[in-house]
Each structure stands twice: as structure tokens, then as C-alpha cells.
Amino acid sequence: MAVIVSTTVNGDDVQFACEPDETLLDALRNRLGLTGAKEGCGTGDCGACSVTVDGRLVCSCLVLGVEAEGREIETVEGMADGATLHPLQTKFLEHAALQCGVCTPGFLIAAKALLEKNPDPSEEEIRFGLAGNLCRCTGYDKIVRAVQDAAKEMRGA
Amino acid sequence: MVTLTENTLANPKERVTPTVVHNPGLAKEAFKSVGTRPLRPDGLDKVTGRAKYGADFNAPGQLVGKILRSPHAHAKIKKIDTSKAEKLAGVKAIITAADLPDLTNGDKGMYDILDNCMARGKVFYDGHAVAAVAAIDAATAKAALKLIKVDYEILPHVTDVDEAMKAKAPVLFADCFTEGVEPKPKKASNIAKQTEFGHGDVEAGFAEADVIVERSFKTEQTHQGYIEPHACVASVSPDGTGELWVCTQGHFVYRNHCAMLLGMDVAKLRVTSSEIGGGFGGKTHVWGEPIALALSRKANKPVKLVMTRDEVFRASGPTSASSVDVKIGVKKDGTITAASAELRFASGPYISMWAELGAMTSFACYDLKNVRTRGYEVLVNRPKSAAYRAPSAPIAAFAVESVVDEIASKIGMDPVEFRIKNAAKQGTKSSYGPVYGPIGIGATLEAAKNHPHMSAPLGPNQGRGMACGFWFNFGGQTCTDLNVGPDGSVTLTVGTVDVGGSRASLGLCVAEELGIPYNQVKCLVADTGTLGHNDMTDGSRGTFSSSMAGIFAARNAITVLRERAAKMWEIPVDDVVWEDGHAKATGSGHGNLAPLSLKEIAAAAANTGGPVAGHAEIVADGAGVSFATHIADVEVDPETGRSKIVRYTVIQDAGKAVHPTYVEGQYQGGAAQGIGWALNEEYIYGKDGRLQNAGFLDYRIPVCSDLPMIDTQILEIPNPNHPYGVRGVGETSIVPPLATIANAMSNAFGVRMTHVPMSPPRVLKALEAAAKA
Numbered sequence: 020m021a022v023i024v025s026t027t028v029n030g031d032d033v034q035f036a037c038e039p040d041e042t043l044l045d046a047l048r049n050r051l052g053l054t055g056a057k058e059g060c061g062t063g064d065c066g067a068c069s070v071t072v073d074g075r076l077v078c079s080c081l082v083l084g085v086e087a088e089g090r091e092i093e094t095v096e097g098m099a100d101g102a103t104l105h106p107l108q109t110k111f112l113e114h115a116a117l118q119c120g121v122c123t124p125g126f127l128i129a130a131k132a133l134l135e136k137n138p139d140p141s142e143e144e145i146r147f148g149l150a151g152n153l154c155r156c157t158g159y160d161k162i163v164r165a166v167q168d169a170a171k172e173m174r175g176a
Numbered sequence: 177m178v179t180l181t182e183n184t185l186a187n188p189k190e191r192v193t194p195t196v197v198h199n200p201g202l203a204k205e206a207f208k209s210v211g212t213r214p215l216r217p218d219g220l221d222k223v224t225g226r227a228k229y230g231a232d233f234n235a236p237g238q239l240v241g242k243i244l245r246s247p248h249a250h251a252k253i254k255k256i257d258t259s260k261a262e263k264l265a266g267v268k269a270i271i272t273a274a275d276l277p278d279l280t281n282g283d284k285g286m287y288d289i290l291d292n293c294m295a296r297g298k299v300f301y302d303g304h305a306v307a308a309v310a311a312i313d314a315a316t317a318k319a320a321l322k323l324i325k326v327d328y329e330i331l332p333h334v335t336d337v338d339e340a341m342k343a344k345a346p347v348l349f350a351d352c353f354t355e356g357v358e359p360k361p362k363k364a365s366n367i368a369k370q371t372e373f374g375h376g377d378v379e380a381g382f383a384e385a386d387v388i389v390e391r392s393f394k395t396e397q398t399h400q401g402y403i404e405p406h407a408c409v410a411s412v413s414p415d416g417t418g419e420l421w422v423c424t425q426g427h428f429v430y431r432n433h434c435a436m437l438l439g440m441d442v443a444k445l446r447v448t449s450s451e452i453g454g455g456f457g458g459k460t461h462v463w464g465e466p467i468a469l470a471l472s473r474k475a476n477k478p479v480k481l482v483m484t485r486d487e488v489f490r491a492s493g494p495t496s497a498s499s500v501d502v503k504i505g506v507k508k509d510g511t512i513t514a515a516s517a518e519l520r521f522a523s524g525p526y527i528s529m530w531a532e533l534g535a536m537t538s539f540a541c542y543d544l545k546n547v548r549t550r551g552y553e554v555l556v557n558r559p560k561s562a563a564y565r566a567p568s569a570p571i572a573a574f575a576v577e578s579v580v581d582e583i584a585s586k587i588g589m590d591p592v593e594f595r596i597k598n599a600a601k602q603g604t605k606s607s608y609g610p611v612y613g614p615i616g617i618g619a620t621l622e623a624a625k626n627h628p629h630m631s632a633p634l635g636p637n638q639g640r641g642m643a644c645g646f647w648f649n650f651g652g653q654t655c656t657d658l659n660v661g662p663d664g665s666v667t668l669t670v671g672t673v674d675v676g677g678s679r680a681s682l683g684l685c686v687a688e689e690l691g692i693p694y695n696q697v698k699c700l701v702a703d704t705g706t707l708g709h710n711d712m713t714d715g716s717r718g719t720f721s722s723s724m725a726g727i728f729a730a731r732n733a734i735t736v737l738r739e740r741a742a743k744m745w746e747i748p749v750d751d752v753v754w755e756d757g758h759a760k761a762t763g764s765g766h767g768n769l770a771p772l773s774l775k776e777i778a779a780a781a782a783n784t785g786g787p788v789a790g791h792a793e794i795v796a797d798g799a800g801v802s803f804a805t806h807i808a809d810v811e812v813d814p815e816t817g818r819s820k821i822v823r824y825t826v827i828q829d830a831g832k833a834v835h836p837t838y839v840e841g842q843y844q845g846g847a848a849q850g851i852g853w854a855l856n857e858e859y860i861y862g863k864d865g866r867l868q869n870a871g872f873l874d875y876r877i878p879v880c881s882d883l884p885m886i887d888t889q890i891l892e893i894p895n896p897n898h899p900y901g902v903r904g905v906g907e908t909s910i911v912p913p914l915a916t917i918a919n920a921m922s923n924a925f926g927v928r929m930t931h932v933p934m935s936p937p938r939v940l941k942a943l944e945a946a947a948k949a
Contacts, residue, residue: 099224159878
């Protein structure tokens, strides 16, 4: 029996109906058409489905859709301010921090959560902060550099 | 605010210009667009979540497809009872092999693909598909799978390559008689094929040697590990036409294979490739796509089929597990007198060419008088082996480069100097047959020798290693269209899937040839109804072959543009040249004619002969071979056996780096995959023949905190067969890491590691054995 969930996604109040055992990832993708978050594993091991719930970074494949009730969800679709990209998005493009790009939404959300907690992370802090997100294309080099560069810009340094 | 149309340099001070080593007088030597680093045309969609990958596509009224898979490694299917599942409300179609009649007409390769997609009478591995369901939603489809009853007769199985070769091993196919052996064997075995390469007299060469080193190696099976599972939406109409939206490295090949297996006309099956979330060879084979089409045909509705991660590991092709023997003989002065290798590769249940590729690549880096390699394709109860980035070459290089290092050390020679002394060069007869043109192995070694990494101090428990790698690269069938819009903007339409930024590179090449800004060109990947056949994006061919075809298409368009300008000016076409994006009049009497831009000619097209276009269909012959040398510093924790890469450098020949940032990305990504293979990744099978680690938690690919920055040095030894000198760059970077790291470990603690992955338990065991000795 489907449950009606009222929540906020990227600043918009939305309602969706989902099954009690349906993941937040499936609800976002299949009920709301927000396909930016990806299912890479469905077991919380790859981070491709990363979103934030009330500002906390989660794997949306490990959260139930019904748990979104009354929360604030942020996904990659909400990162840019209109036509103005978030500095992380800009730096990912400039540094070519993506090849296939399927892990990119998860990395962007995870990196944003990291920089909100720690605006001036060391390389090691970035590497451990993003260790829950798998990328198979880049070897992470350009991702780490993009995050370093975005952090610097966001600090106004 | 970022302006997405400007050519942005990410961080100019970090940008090292690629080193041009040697230019044999190509037509094209000075570039304006090629070699710059603009943003990719698909980038914005990929950082905003708009890009559509395989699982992001939906068709109206679609059903959900799910596959029932064998839990057994080897079994006869006695009966499949689908009656209960068929009665479940919401189930719209159930298929078994009976719904996929054999239409392969004696084509053994296609029959094996069919058999792998859906087992026909026997299952050959844990995960082999036996039935499939299409239902109104995922929950119903899953419930239906549980209602299908399969009656198996379990057979003895074998999953290890060496065990499978033994006389008493369970034989997978009673009609498998080793190919490539004369006379044909009388007894069936799991050795499907034997191949041999080489030249000279190996025995005589070994007799001349002062020192011989002979060792055996083993490598475990690894998966490409793309983050995006296989996904497609199939829609077949009762009139026999169909559409398939799919993540693939080659939608034309998927179309051809699916059409054959389903008895459809190629022209009536239109395949659109989605954005692809990684492939590395694993998306060059059809897996669930023919099943989705068959389900759709039976249900008369679109069917979406998405693999779970568990299915990806259990049922979509990993690379081969192997065991390899290598023997090298040298003179005291460092000259290799003879080299031989025997390579035994597990192919899964179907004959393939993985050992053959290993045998071909083994000694390709060296100039050898006497060399012999032999490969055995061995059938085992594991999933069908698939291509994985320079397939087989990393395995062969692990064994060969380990012995090369060891023998250099035995004769007291520096490992780089030893390799320089024996390196292949232009004119060398390669160990697999052809004679090399201009190649980069020597240049990468010289660059390694002079690299600051080589002389940097090492810390405690650290060792430094280096190794070389080779890959053939491939060209193949390629078809492109170039269309000039009425505003002078240019659409380049290609049929090679973009796996990592090739649309930017192809746009650069066409902008270069037309003499217009990069931003005036839009490159897109077309569906199979739009272009002629294109081979897959494999063999590092995407940028190589589609840029060649794109440049030829641009040249054809320039011919048209010159004709149109001549018409506009009313002068002979021979008096018109194309320079810097403009038609210019030459010769006497035309001095007053101002050059016509592409835009001006395009605007007048309606009155000069209609749309302006260029087209090219080619077999892109002459993919230049590629070489790399890697350097790694590895720190080993003697208490836990855990290894950490503390510094890593990739030096590789790109021919011409079209978009150097993406070339660097290929170097770094290949190195990272090789590091994972070297240190962690392996398929672990239980005694029951079942895969025990079919998930990213237990099959651990490198994460961000496992790796250091990966430094790159791009060398440019132009490929004379490409108009701009381009070589493929995607694959070679995964070839050296296994041996590089093994050599570093050997230098760190004096023990030669011969079994990959060099995981903590194996390293600890080796350390303990060394301590006892």
C-alpha cells in the first residue's frame, strides 16, 4: 500500500506516493524524475546515489522514501543557482574531474557536504572525505584537484 | 559564473606541454586547436545531473524485466516450470531458451553469445541466465522469479585454470577438441585453443645465455568495475521493427548481434547509445539486451532491464584468471639471447582469444632474436571472460616485466638501462610478427631515466619499481557525417560512443581542419539509424578512428565549400583555396575578392546548391602501437602486509595529444585500475563454485584514500598513419602497474611476489617465508 510523503527537494515542496519498502533513491528517480542520483550498487558501497537529508550526506539507496517525510533533501539537480554553477561543478568541468561522469553527481554532493563541514581540507582530508564514493575512470587525481581548487575559491583565497 | 563556451585552462601553471620526441615530417606539424584543453560539450549535463545514462531512460508503458540465474557452477537443466509464475497477476511475459531459437546458422561465436545470454540445456557458471520475466513492476517481476521452478542435475565443476587443464578435470563440452594442435586431439578437454608466436631459435638462444631466470606467476580474475550497471529499454513491435536504448561501447555491434539472435533485419532495429557510465571493455558484449528484446517481443510492450551490482559481477564478463611461465636468458652484458612464455588463461565457458592476446603482447616491448610464446584458452565454470582495457596485456606484462627486473638485478644492471639496451625500435620485428614503424618504448624509458621521480629519496619500508607496457591499438570501421548549418555552425556526427571526453577531442580535430573555432563545432554520437556501421569504442579507437574519419569528412566539406565560393565569385574552383576557415581566391585577376567565411558561404547555400556537408566512411587502418613506462614507490607495512602506493608516475606516448587533459585522465585512470588489480581486486570462488564477493564491499576497487596523485608525462611520437599523428591512448596505461608494483615490492623487502593481487595476506605470507629462509 503506497504511502504519501510530503518533503522538500532542492527547496521545492513536493509530494510523492511510494511503497513502504521503496528506497529514497527509487522515489527520487522513479516518482520525481530526478535521475541525477544513480544506482551503482544498491548496497551503500559506491556513493553514486549520494544526496543530503537535512544537510547530512547519505546514500539514498540505504534510506527509505518514507523517511523523507518532513525533511529537506538536496540532490545534484539543486546544486546550481539557475544558470550559475556551484563552484564545485565549475571546477569539476575545468579540471576534467569526470570521464564517464556517472559517479559525478555523487562526488559533487559528497564534496559539497565535505566543504560545508571543513572549508579548508588538506589533501588527505579530501581523500578520506570522499572515500565513500567510487570512481573507476579518473584515479581520483583530477577530482581531488578540483575539490582543492573549489575550496580555495569558496574561501575567497 | 562560468562561461561555458570559453576555452578554459584549469590551472595553467600545472600544465606541462607534451614533449614532442620525434616528428618524421608529417603533413600537419603546427596546430591551433589540437593540443588545447577546452571544456567538453557534454560536461554541463554531467555536472548538473541532466545527462541520461542507461537506467535513466524510460518508455511509456514499459514493463520491468528481471532475470533468473543459476545458483550452480555447472548443471544440466532438466526442466523449467514457469506455470506458477505465469499465473501471477501483473506478469506479462516469461521467456527461456525455448523463446530464443538458434538462428546463428553455424556461427560458433554467435552461438556462444546466445548460449551465454540464456542457458540452453546446461548452465556453465553461477549466475548463468536460465529464464526471464517481464512484469508491471519490479516487485511483481521478483515475485515471479521465485515461482519459476528449475530442475537441475548438478555436475562436477572446475573454476581454476590449472585444475581445468588436468586430465581428470570435469570437461565442460564433450565436443571441445583443442584448436591449433596437429593432429586434432582424440580426447575432448577444456583446452579450447592453442596459439603460438615468435621467431628465431629459442633453444639456441638459451644455450648462448650466461644467466637464465625462469618463474611461474598467477593472476586472479578481476572485473572492469564500471560504476554504471548494464541497463537498457527494449521495444519490439508486432511489425518486426524494434528500438533499443542501451549503455554500450558499441551500439552498431549490439544492433548487429541482437538482430541476428532475434531474427530481425538489421535496418529494422534502431539502437541508441545512452551516456555510458564506464565500460573498459565490459560493455563490448551483449548480455541482457537480447533478453530484453525477446521479452518485449513476447509481451508486446517496452521492457526495461537493469542489472543489479550482484548480477554485474556474477554474469557480465570479468577478465581472465591466469597462470603464466616466463623464461629469459641474457648475456652478462645485458643482451637478451632468448625469451619464452607459456600463458594459460581462463576464458569462462566459451572459447576466446585472451591467451592469444597475452601471447602476442608478452615480449612486444623488446627487440629479440629468439622469442617464442604459447597461449592456451582454457574453459572453466566462471562467467564468460570479456575484454578489460588492453585485455590480457597486463597479465603478460606482470610476468615478463617481473622476470626482466629480476634478471637485470642478477647481472647487476640497472633495470632501466637493461630495458633501454633491449628495447624495440623502428624496424624491429616484433615478437608477434609485424615490423614496427616509429615507436615510443625507447623514449618512455629515456624519460623515466631522467624523471625526478627516479632519484627522489625513499622512506622506510619503501621500494621503487618500474615496468613497461605495450598495446596494439585498433582502427576499424568508422563512418561520420559533417553538416554545416545555415549559420555556419558545424555538426560532427559520429558513431563511436564517447567513453571519456572524445566528443571534445573530435570537435578539436574538425575545428583544426576547417580552420574555425572549437566552439563553432558540435560533436554528437548518433543512433544506428543515422550513420553507417561503426565498430565499437574498443582498442583505444574512439578518438583515433573517428578523428581520422572526421578530418576526411571535413576535407570533403572543404571541397564543397570551395566549389560554392567559386560559384559565388563566378571563378574557376581551382582558383579557390581554403585557409583559416575562409575561402580565398588565388591567381591573377581575383585580387579584389575578399575572403568568404564559412558562415558567409553557409548563408548563401540555398542559392549555390543546397546544404553543405562532408561524409567519410573508412577502415581506419594504421592505429599506431603504444608504449608506456611506469614508476611506483610502494610502502609495505611489515606487520599487516598492507601496501600503499606513495608515489606514481606514468610516461606514455600519445602520438599527438588532441586534448592533453583527457589524455592525462586516461593515463591516470588506467594506472588506478592497474593498482587495484595489483593490490586488492580478485574474484573469490568457494568450493561450491559460487562467487563469494559479488559486491563493491568485498570486491574492493581503489577508493580516493588508497591512492596518491598520479603524475603523468605525455610523449608525442607521431603516428605516421594518422593525419595529425594520433595514437590511441586509452588502454596502455593499465598494462605496466602490476609489474611496476611487484618490482617495487621486491625492491622494498627483497621478496619476489608472483601472485596477483598482492593482497595483505599474500604479502604477509611472503614476508614470513622470506624471514624463515
